[in-house]
Amino acid sequence: MKPAPFAWCAPATLDEALDLLAGHADAARILAGGQTLGPLLNMRLATPSILIDINGIGELAGLHPDLAGLTIGALTRQSTLEDDPALAALQPLIAMAIPHIAHRAVRNRGTVGGSLAHADPAAEWPALVTLLGAQLLARSKSRGMRLIGADEFFITHLTTALAPDELLCEVRVPPSPPGAGYAVLEFARRHGDFAVAGAMVRLTSDAGGKLTDPRLVLFGTGRRALRARRAEAMLAGASAGTALFAAAAATAATEIDPYDDLHASAEYRRHLAEVLASRALEEALARMNGKRHD
Amino acid sequence: MTEPSASPRPIRVSVNGVDHERTVEPRLLLSDFLRHDLGLTGTHVGCEHGVCGACTVAFDDQPVRSCLMFAVQADGHRIGTIEGMADGETLHPLQMAFWELSGLQCGFCTPGFLITARDFLARNPDPSEQEVREALSGNLCRCTGYQSIVAAVLEAARRLRQAPLAGLGKS
Numbered sequence: 001m002k003p004a005p006f007a008w009c010a011p012a013t014l015d016e017a018l019d020l021l022a023g024h025a026d027a028a029r030i031l032a033g034g035q036t037l038g039p040l041l042n043m044r045l046a047t048p049s050i051l052i053d054i055n056g057i058g059e060l061a062g063l064h065p066d067l068a069g070l071t072i073g074a075l076t077r078q079s080t081l082e083d084d085p086a087l088a089a090l091q092p093l094i095a096m097a098i099p100h101i102a103h104r105a106v107r108n109r110g111t112v113g114g115s116l117a118h119a120d121p122a123a124e125w126p127a128l129v130t131l132l133g134a135q136l137l138a139r140s141k142s143r144g145m146r147l148i149g150a151d152e153f154f155i156t157h158l159t160t161a162l163a164p165d166e167l168l169c170e171v172r173v174p175p176s177p178p179g180a181g182y183a184v185l186e187f188a189r190r191h192g193d194f195a196v197a198g199a200m201v202r203l204t205s206d207a208g209g210k211l212t213d214p215r216l217v218l219f220g221t222g223r224r225a226l227r228a229r230r231a232e233a234m235l236a237g238a239s240a241g242t243a244l245f246a247a248a249a250a251t252a253a254t255e256i257d258p259y260d261d262l263h264a265s266a267e268y269r270r271h272l273a274e275v276l277a278s279r280a281l282e283e284a285l286a287r288m289n290g291k292r293h294d
Numbered sequence: 295m296t297e298p299s300a301s302p303r304p305i306r307v308s309v310n311g312v313d314h315e316r317t318v319e320p321r322l323l324l325s326d327f328l329r330h331d332l333g334l335t336g337t338h339v340g341c342e343h344g345v346c347g348a349c350t351v352a353f354d355d356q357p358v359r360s361c362l363m364f365a366v367q368a369d370g371h372r373i374g375t376i377e378g379m380a381d382g383e384t385l386h387p388l389q390m391a392f393w394e395l396s397g398l399q400c401g402f403c404t405p406g407f408l409i410t411a412r413d414f415l416a417r418n419p420d421p422s423e424q425e426v427r428e429a430l431s432g433n434l435c436r437c438t439g440y441q442s443i444v445a446a447v448l449e450a451a452r453r454l455r456q457a458p459l460a461g462l463g464k465s
Contacts, residue, residue: 106362
């Protein structure tokens with residue numbers, strides 16, 4: 001057997017899952033899609049004594065659009081989002097990002113909540129919720145319900161603000177601003193691999209053509225997905241243009257704290273971040289101006 | 295209340311349309327269950343951490359990595375493996391195309407490619423070469439260089455568009 005022995009349980013309701021977490025917080029891990037936990041168990045890098053399998057808790061899955069935005073259940077599979085024809089109109093950035101997440105067989109199991117709770121700095125979901133200003137709803141027996149802003153949720157590499165007895169239950173994404181243009185760009189060695197570096201952008205403008213509330217997030221380039229706030233400040237209130245975008249991208253590349261690993265040096269990541277940020281800004285502008293429809 | 299337990303538990307799984315009842319430890323991978331408990335060795339085990347795609351099977355008709363699921367999670371579900379792809383002696387159009395166009399050499403990765411490609415063509419019957427390459431990017435082949443695999447999937451797509459019923463499997 002590949003994984004070390006563990007005790008397994010599959011609660012049928014959220015309440016039951018929270019009871020189990022409360023009773024076994026230190027020993028238990030939540031098993032959702034298993035696309036990250038599975039490899040860790042198989043390689044015995046993780047040896048939890050208890051797995052609480054939440055795949056049978058239907059109330060944790062699904063999309064619920066309303067006036068306040070889009071609520072995404074933590075157990076929603078990536079492929080459910082990929083196949084939802086309404087998503088591109090509701091949340092264009094999410095629809096654009098999903099195909100970058102691994103491969104279809106992984107998206108069929110992998111969940112939104114699992115990706116967020118794992119908090120890999122090169123993954124798409126932490127970058128998405130950071131850019132979109134989403135709120136993450138956690139529940140536990142000890143604290144009840146807690147809404148955590150994306151900025152507070154990610155502490156560092158693989159570390160979130162979730163307490164050991166808390167379960168991430170849903171993601172609340174504010175509505176997409178009218179007329180927004182988005183872009184997602186990644187550089188990866190193979191389609192579907194984790195990004196060596198990536199950039200996401202949202203642009204909106206006022207009646208006079210000045211950029212309003214621009215968002216630029218870089219990921220795979222530090223301990224967590226990062227809003228490049230100094231670059232955003234350069235863009236805010238300015239008229240979009242190639243020189244401005246190049247300057248903002250160069251600034252963004254100074255805001256990150258990239259790392260060396262097998263795939264790329266820190267300096268190469270910084271270079272990629274600047275190039276991707278600049279291209280993502282141009283792409284988002286083209287979409288905002290209706291010159292690009294893909 | 296469901297208490298956590300490491301003890302073996304009974305499961306009932308439909309594989310290629312046949313019901314199987316076994317008692318398994320929770321840590322038994324679905325891939326090992328198929329191979330060791332059911333003797334269905336067509337599902338190949340490569341990396342065992344979700345990268346190579348060799349162990350891909352259909353879980354309730356959706357391709358998944360069987361090395362990243364536990365057999366207990368398949369309780370009450372339908373699994374489709376490569377053994378269920380042909381209709382008796384009649385190969386699936388994808389299998390025929392792989393055979394005719396040398397979409398395999400050693401064959402180790404082939405079951406995973408076929409299960410992946412069958413689902414892909416069901417969702418996208420008329421793909422471009424680039425779309426085929428992206429759809430297969432989660433499956434590794436160390437023999438072919440992928441050219442012949444991509445050609446085989448495109449050829450199977452063409453044949454399936456002409457005779458769509460030929461692609462109905464038993465999963």
